[in-house]
Amino acid sequence: MHPKRVYVELLARYSKDGTMVPAMLKWEDGTMYEIDRVLDVRRAASEAGSMGIRYTVRILGKERRIFFEDTYSETGKPRWFVESEVNCS
Amino acid sequence: MDKRIVLSDLNACYASIEIARRPELRGKPVAVCGNVEERHGIVLAKSDLAKRYGIKTGMVRWQAMRLCPGLVTVPPNIDLYRQVTNRVREIYSEYSNLRDDFSIDESWIDLTGTCRTGKEIKLAHEIKERLKTETGLTASMGLSWNRVFAKLGSDIAGPDSVAEITRSNMKKVVWPLPVQVLMGVGRATTHGLSEMGIGTIGELAAANPDILKRRFGKNGTVLYAFANGIDTTPIKEEGTGLPVKSLGNSTTAARDMVCDEDVRIILMTLAESVAMRLREEKFKAYVIQISLRTTDLRWLIHERKIKRPTDITHDILDISFSLYKDIRLLPLRGVGIRVSTLVPADEPEQMNLFEDEKRHDNKRTIDRAVDKIREDFGYHSIQRGLTKLDEQLGTLNAREEHLNFARF
Numbered sequence: 384m385h386p387k388r389v390y391v392e393l394l395a396r397y398s399k400d401g402t403m404v405p406a407m408l409k410w411e412d413g414t415m416y417e418i419d420r421v422l423d424v425r426r427a428a429s430e431a432g433s434m435g436i437r438y439t440v441r442i443l444g445k446e447r448r449i450f451f452e453d454t455y456s457e458t459g460k461p462r463w464f465v466e467s468e469v470n471c472s
Numbered sequence: 473m474d475k476r477i478v479l480s481d482l483n484a485c486y487a488s489i490e491i492a493r494r495p496e497l498r499g500k501p502v503a504v505c506g507n508v509e510e511r512h513g514i515v516l517a518k519s520d521l522a523k524r525y526g527i528k529t530g531m532v533r534w535q536a537m538r539l540c541p542g543l544v545t546v547p548p549n550i551d552l553y554r555q556v557t558n559r560v561r562e563i564y565s566e567y568s569n570l571r572d573d574f575s576i577d578e579s580w581i582d583l584t585g586t587c588r589t590g591k592e593i594k595l596a597h598e599i600k601e602r603l604k605t606e607t608g609l610t611a612s613m614g615l616s617w618n619r620v621f622a623k624l625g626s627d628i629a630g631p632d633s634v635a636e637i638t639r640s641n642m643k644k645v646v647w648p649l650p651v652q653v654l655m656g657v658g659r660a661t662t663h664g665l666s667e668m669g670i671g672t673i674g675e676l677a678a679a680n681p682d683i684l685k686r687r688f689g690k691n692g693t694v695l696y697a698f699a700n701g702i703d704t705t706p707i708k709e710e711g712t713g714l715p716v717k718s719l720g721n722s723t724t725a726a727r728d729m730v731c732d733e734d735v736r737i738i739l740m741t742l743a744e745s746v747a748m749r750l751r752e753e754k755f756k757a758y759v760i761q762i763s764l765r766t767t768d769l770r771w772l773i774h775e776r777k778i779k780r781p782t783d784i785t786h787d788i789l790d791i792s793f794s795l796y797k798d799i800r801l802l803p804l805r806g807v808g809i810r811v812s813t814l815v816p817a818d819e820p821e822q823m824n825l826f827e828d829e830k831r832h833d834n835k836r837t838i839d840r841a842v843d844k845i846r847e848d849f850g851y852h853s854i855q856r857g858l859t860k861l862d863e864q865l866g867t868l869n870a871r872e873e874h875l876n877f878a879r880f
Contacts, residue, residue: 385495428608432493434559454607455493455555 386431386466393449393463405438405449408465416442418449431466474617474639476583476592477707480599481626482560483610485577486517489556490546492608497544501525505533505545506724514724516548520631532769556607563602567595570707572619578626580619582707596634604632618703620655621646627653642701647674654698661695664688673699719753720761721745722808726864728767729804735796736789737865740858742809743789748843750811754818756781757811760791764799765806774799781815784835785842 392409405418420441427437427450435452453461482488486504491497501522503515513533525540537543557576564571570582581599583592596613603609610632614625621637624646629635637645652662654673664687670676676684677699684692697703721742729735739762750757761775774795782788792809845854859866 385498426606428492428604428606430495432495434492434556434607454559455552 386429386468388429388431388433388450388464389467390462390464391449403451405440405451405463408442408449408463410465418442419444422446429464429466431464433464435461473584473589476589477616477619477622478581478583478592478596478599479574479614479619479622479626480564480579480581480596480603481612481614482557482577482603483612483631484517484519484523485557485609486548486553487519487522488609489553490549491519492556493552494546497546500544501527501540501542502544502546503527503533503536504548505536506548556609560603560607560609563599563606567599569709572707574623578623580622580707583615593634593636600632600634616701618701619705619707620698620703621701623655624649624653637701639701643674646701647672647677649673651676651699654695656691656694656698661688661691717814718810718812719746719749719755719757719814720808720810721749722763722765722806722810724765724806725804729807729865730802732797732800733861734865735802735804735807736793737858737862738807739792739796739809740789740856741866742807743792744785744856746809746811747783747785747788747839748846750783750814751817751839751843754816755814756783756817757788758813758815759811760788760795761810761812762792762795763808763810764796764801764804765808766801767803767805769805772799772801777813781813783817783839784832785839786835 389411391411393405394407396404396406398404404421407415407417409415418440421438422441423437423439425437426435428434429437429448429450433450433452434454435450438449438451440447440449448466450464450466451461452464456462487502490504491502499521501524502519503522504517505513505515507513515527515529515531515533515536517529518527518536522536522540522543525543527536527539527543533545536545553576561571561573561579564579564581568581568583568586572580574580583595586592587595593615596615600611600613603611612626612629612631613634614622614627614629614637615634616622616625616637617639621642625635625637628645628649650671651657651665651673652659654676657665665671665676668679668683668687670679676695679696681693681696684696686692688695723738723742725734725738729738758781759775759777761773764772766772776791776795778791788809788811796807842854855866
């Protein structure tokens with residue numbers, strides 16, 4: 384089974400030097416989750432398809448991977464998605 | 473000092489991009505195919521797995537399905553391929569500013585002096601791994617002191633690997649190979665060489681260059697040099713070379729073309745698209761080439777070099793049509809136009825003493841006006857009367873349906 388891309392609404396914080404840091408995201412069910420820590424940032428292809436800037440983050444003690452999909456997006460605009468193991472089709 | 477050049481060839485590029493984008497396609501044979509209803513249903517690209525079933529690029533969809541009933545076909549998404557390959561090129565440019573793109577999925581990268589001598593192979597592996605982790609694509613890479621053997625290296629490397637061709641292993645690795653794997657050797661040249669008793673690259677390298685020149689003209693000298701690993705063409709600094717070497721567009725008609733008029737209608741739509749893109753990219757072309765697809769699915773190619781480069785729709789149509797008339801083979805399933813030997817449009821040109829300059833300028837003014845109207849109101853807002861003679865053939869929006877922009 385492959386992980387799925389779940390596109391989400393996301394709040395990001397910009398530092399003074401222009402670095403973008405994801406701060407909070409809204410899950411499919413409407414729950415807001417705070418991103419406690421960014422553990423790693425790099426360009427990567429996603430297991431769920433697509434590619435972009437991958438943020439390995441910690442949310443409620445769990446490690447999750449979220450992507451800023453800037454290379455190609457079906458909407459024509461960069462979007463955020465979460466690599467999700469749950470709700471796989 | 474010898475140069476250190478890598479050719480990076482993305483494996484099954486379009487199909488791999490589709491698979492990387494849609495994980496559910498992993499492990500399945502995949503082919504990117506044109507639109508079946510409009511009879512563009514040919515295989516544009518296939519995955520490695522599909523290749524194992526004998527599926528080839530250019531094959532009609534039903535033929536491919538017969539070879540592999542489980543084949544998953546997906547429509548092309550040129551925009552996606554372009555953006556992903558642009559990202560790939562960004563990775564290359566982190567390693568060298570000297571790069572020459574052979575096609576959308578093949579680039580030469582000059583690594584000379586970018587690291588300690590002898591470490592270039594390590595660098596090539598690093599680039600290959602980065603492509604994989606950052607874009608999900610694999611590449612075959614060849615490393616050598618010249619472009620020709622770098623390309624050959626990538627051809628023999630196999631997917632997701634690097635092959636190095638050095639002066640010391642060249643005789644063992646390259647020379648026993650058949651001539652047709654060498655860059656620039658097509659079917660006709662292979663045949664010609666075989667008539668001279670030349671079957672391998674080694675035999676070509678040992679041949680008498682004067683005899684080759686007599687038999688193949690200028691190309692004979694080039695072939696001799698290539699077989700010996702002599703290629704002094706420098707790889708240009710990024711952004712200084714012409715980014716595009718040729719532009720082309722081809723289509724399969726909605727029905728077979730059975731008379732000259734049918735062919736002229738389709739050539740008109742193609743000439744419009746090719747000329748419009750030439751103007752967009754600000755180029756003019758010296759060479760016009762047409763390709764004819766027969767109903768038994770053979771391709772015939774015919775070209776002409778013109779004295780004065782052009783970007784005018786009507787000129788390209790007239791030349792293409794006269795090229796077609798040289799062959800005049802009917803019925804036809806598809807046609808294509810390709811223009812090459814491009815020069816910047818603003819390059820000063822020699823006026824022709826016998827040509828009516830006013831008429832020339834008028835044609836250019838018409839083209840510019842049509843471009844502007846289409847830009848503001850959409851492609852179909854203005855059309856040539858010729859395309860109205862047969863609605864079925866003339867409705868092709870060649871501008872948006874160019875699928876072979878990729879092959880420069």
